[in-house]
Amino acid sequence: MNLIVVGLSHKTAPVEVRERLAFKATQLGEVCRQVTDQSAADEVMILSTCNRVEVYAVAPNVDDGFATVSAFLSRCADGMDVKALGPHLYHYPGNDAIGHMFRVASSLDSMVLGEPQILGQFKDAFEAALNAKSTGMVLNKIAKKAISVAKRVRTETKIAENAVSISYAAVELARKVFADLHHQRVMLLGAGEMAELALRHLISAGVREVVLSTRTTENAHKLAEALCAEGGPPVRVVPFADYAAILPEVDIVLCSTGAPDYVIGPKQVSAALRARGHRPMFLIDISVPRNIDPATAHVGDAYVYDIDDLQSVVEANLEERQAEARKAMVIIDEEVDTTARWIRSLEVVPTITALKGHAEAIARGEVERVLNRLPNLGEKERKLIEGLGPAIINKLLHNPLSSLRKEAQERGGRDMVETTRKLFALPDEGAAGDAPAGGDDE
Amino acid sequence: MSVLFFELAMTAYLVVAVLFMVYLAGRSETLTRACQVGTVVGFLFHSLALGQQWIAGGGFPVTNQFEAASFFSWTLVLVFLVIDVRYKSHVLGAFVVPLAFLSVLSAAFLRGNVQTIDPGLRGLGLTLHTSLILLGATAFCLSFAAGIMYLIQMRLLKSKHFNALYHHLPPLNACDWLIGRGVLVGFPLTTLGILSGAVGAKFVWGSYWDFSPKQNLSALIWAYYLVMLVGRYTLGIRAKRAAYMAVLGFVAVALSFVGLDALMGETRHF
Numbered sequence: 016m017n018l019i020v021v022g023l024s025h026k027t028a029p030v031e032v033r034e035r036l037a038f039k040a041t042q043l044g045e046v047c048r049q050v051t052d053q054s055a056a057d058e059v060m061i062l063s064t065c066n067r068v069e070v071y072a073v074a075p076n077v078d079d080g081f082a083t084v085s086a087f088l089s090r091c092a093d094g095m096d097v098k099a100l101g102p103h104l105y106h107y108p109g110n111d112a113i114g115h116m117f118r119v120a121s122s123l124d125s126m127v128l129g130e131p132q133i134l135g136q137f138k139d140a141f142e143a144a145l146n147a148k149s150t151g152m153v154l155n156k157i158a159k160k161a162i163s164v165a166k167r168v169r170t171e172t173k174i175a176e177n178a179v180s181i182s183y184a185a186v187e188l189a190r191k192v193f194a195d196l197h198h199q200r201v202m203l204l205g206a207g208e209m210a211e212l213a214l215r216h217l218i219s220a221g222v223r224e225v226v227l228s229t230r231t232t233e234n235a236h237k238l239a240e241a242l243c244a245e246g247g248p249p250v251r252v253v254p255f256a257d258y259a260a261i262l263p264e265v266d267i268v269l270c271s272t273g274a275p276d277y278v279i280g281p282k283q284v285s286a287a288l289r290a291r292g293h294r295p296m297f298l299i300d301i302s303v304p305r306n307i308d309p310a311t312a313h314v315g316d317a318y319v320y321d322i323d324d325l326q327s328v329v330e331a332n333l334e335e336r337q338a339e340a341r342k343a344m345v346i347i348d349e350e351v352d353t354t355a356r357w358i359r360s361l362e363v364v365p366t367i368t369a370l371k372g373h374a375e376a377i378a379r380g381e382v383e384r385v386l387n388r389l390p391n392l393g394e395k396e397r398k399l400i401e402g403l404g405p406a407i408i409n410k411l412l413h414n415p416l417s418s419l420r421k422e423a424q425e426r427g428g429r430d431m432v433e434t435t436r437k438l439f440a441l442p443d444e445g446a447a448g449d450a451p452a453g454g455d456d457e
Numbered sequence: 458m459s460v461l462f463f464e465l466a467m468t469a470y471l472v473v474a475v476l477f478m479v480y481l482a483g484r485s486e487t488l489t490r491a492c493q494v495g496t497v498v499g500f501l502f503h504s505l506a507l508g509q510q511w512i513a514g515g516g517f518p519v520t521n522q523f524e525a526a527s528f529f530s531w532t533l534v535l536v537f538l539v540i541d542v543r544y545k546s547h548v549l550g551a552f553v554v555p556l557a558f559l560s561v562l563s564a565a566f567l568r569g570n571v572q573t574i575d576p577g578l579r580g581l582g583l584t585l586h587t588s589l590i591l592l593g594a595t596a597f598c599l600s601f602a603a604g605i606m607y608l609i610q611m612r613l614l615k616s617k618h619f620n621a622l623y624h625h626l627p628p629l630n631a632c633d634w635l636i637g638r639g640v641l642v643g644f645p646l647t648t649l650g651i652l653s654g655a656v657g658a659k660f661v662w663g664s665y666w667d668f669s670p671k672q673n674l675s676a677l678i679w680a681y682y683l684v685m686l687v688g689r690y691t692l693g694i695r696a697k698r699a700a701y702m703a704v705l706g707f708v709a710v711a712l713s714f715v716g717l718d719a720l721m722g723e724t725r726h727f
Contacts, residue, residue: 173484188614190628191610191614191623191628191629192614192628192629192630193628193629193630194627194628194630194631194634289693291693292693292695293693293694293695293696293697293698294695294696295629295630295696312615315697316696316697318614318615320617324617327617328619331619335484
């Protein structure tokens with residue numbers, strides 16, 4: 016019973032390779048079934064995002080599993096044989112595979128550390144595999160565990176806190192000035208792409224009103240229409256010549272015009288602040304060359320940030336996430352350990368079932384023999400004698416079975432399994448047939 | 458016994474104040490729990506101490522400077538706990554609990570030379586006057602703490618210095634809101650406190666107002682907060698200005714409480 020991972024990610028393969036292998040969400044279930052048919056794996060789940068394609072499988076034999084799954088992937092990657100795809104693939108067996116799965120789900124292996132999408136993609140992949148019935152007891156358990164580990168990492172560390180994009184860093188800073196943004200009016204000056212992105216972040220943060228002002232009024236109207244269609248706060252378009260007059264009304268200014276010089280200066284801002292009773296103003300300049308005179312930063316109650324300031328916020332936050340990732344690794348190691356113990360304990364399940372079956376058969380035989388010899392017994396006596404067999408078995412086997420389980424959880428229990436089979440002359444594992452699954456759940 | 462509880466409360470406040478400083482320096486949120494528990498423990502001891510004073514003194518324990526300082530810090534901690542539960546603003550404690558500690562510490566020093574008030578002054582009128590003034594001071598003290606937080610956060614935002622403190626401190630507008638709230642609540646309490654004092658003075662000394670330095674300072678402080686309260690909506694005294702005014706205002710209040718009596722060697726209290 017081994018979990019294996021075969022796959023490639025942004026760390027091992029360029030996009031040219033990843034795009035050849037990527038599976039559509041709709042075909043995932045079908046592909047899972049194909050892998051189970053065409054490889055030496057019993058249980059299969061496939062995770063396919065734009066940054067990674069990975070096959071999680073449970074295989075009786077690790078090497079066979081690696082070889083057949085790799086071969087399958089190279090058949091799927093059009094125009095790439097095993098040799099061409101091989102260098103991009105990574106293979107993890109056992110605990111490394113569990114650890115990898117946990118790290119992926121927890122977004123520790125993502126391009127942007129702590130990004131939230133991967134967990135949803137992981138859940139979808141698991142769902143697809145479940146629907147295709149390509150998973151079994153082991154993979155179900157480990158995948159569910161991966162989801163709960165990811166949640167634990169998210170709540171117990173700050174891996175997902177603080178913005179790691181420039182446009183979102185602007186929103187976070189705005190929140191540090193205005194608390195919630197429900198009463199704030201935001202003005203977008205110019206039509207830079209990043210400023211528009213920041214505007215959309217601010218809208219989803221709940222700003223009260225949006226004012227648009229661009230040199231070509233047509234562009235502003237187009238954007239206004241688009242924003243209105245998406246729902247959200249009211250949008251007002253102001254001619255570019257009049258933006259200065261609106262300045263006192265707005266709390267947040269996003270500035271991103273193509274102007275070669277300053278559009279907003281300290282004089283305008285201090286006049287605006289006087290007019291608005293010194294309520295703070297938050298000005299973001301995402302234009303290069305800058306459109307807001309840096310001297311504006313010296314005006315009291317005006318908070319001015321340019322693109323470099325936002326960049327440094329993002330860098331500091333990324334560093335913070337790195338530190339949090341180290342804490343998350345401790346959590347993951349811990350969880351891998353408990354999961355590995357559970358898997359190891361599965362190894363003794365066939366032996367335990369066989370031993371129980373063996374003992375029960377003996378007891379049943381003996382009880383029947385005795386009962387046949389005593390045909391005149393009353394109902395009560397019969398019941399008593401029938402109960403004797405299971406009672407003796409349970410008492411006798413209690414200690415051996417629990418030490419077997421314990422040994423399995425701690426050391427895998429191979430030796431003890433051998434010994435038990437020899438002692439009780441149990442048939443070999445293969446001959447005993449597959450043990451009923453789920454008998455020994457945690 | 459009341460000394461024991463009082464000292465236990467004081468110790469708890471000191472420990473919590475130190476814990477809060479450690480909390481402010483780091484990014485971790487784990488210490489907040491210890492700070493909350495410590496504050497509650499200190500507050501309970503403090504309540505026991507006040508209760509004993511009440512029973513021992515046979516009246517609401519605001520009859521001398523020691524009791525007044527103790528009562529003031531008790532209400533301060535109480536209001537902080539309420540705000541903490543209501544708004545989850547743990548960081549406010551980092552500014553309020555040290556102030557509460559300083560206040561009980563000064564109370565501890567004052568305990569040595571308790572000047573009991575002329576029995577003629579005692580009574581419901583004085584209790585009312587003192588309590589109102591102290592409650593007003595508590596509100597102003599919260600404005601002060603919020604003002605300090607505002608000014609620090611403003612500096613950090615302006616200098617683009619996003620350290621642990623920046624992450625802990627509330628948004629500027631939240632600080633500004635608390636400054637305004639403190640004045641809004643503190644001003645009417647102080648007004649009523651001064652009025653009840655004047656009425657009491659009329660009964661005891663025969664005049665509403667005798668222009669003693671302490672009374673004049675009180676009147677000045679009252680006018681100052683009136684300007685702050687009205688100016689918020691008319692003169693744009695908010696944000697940075699309000700923060701500076703809240704800090705200065707409470708410094709004056711604190712001086713009028715502790716400073717003047719010591720400096721002037723006055724005979725009348727409160």
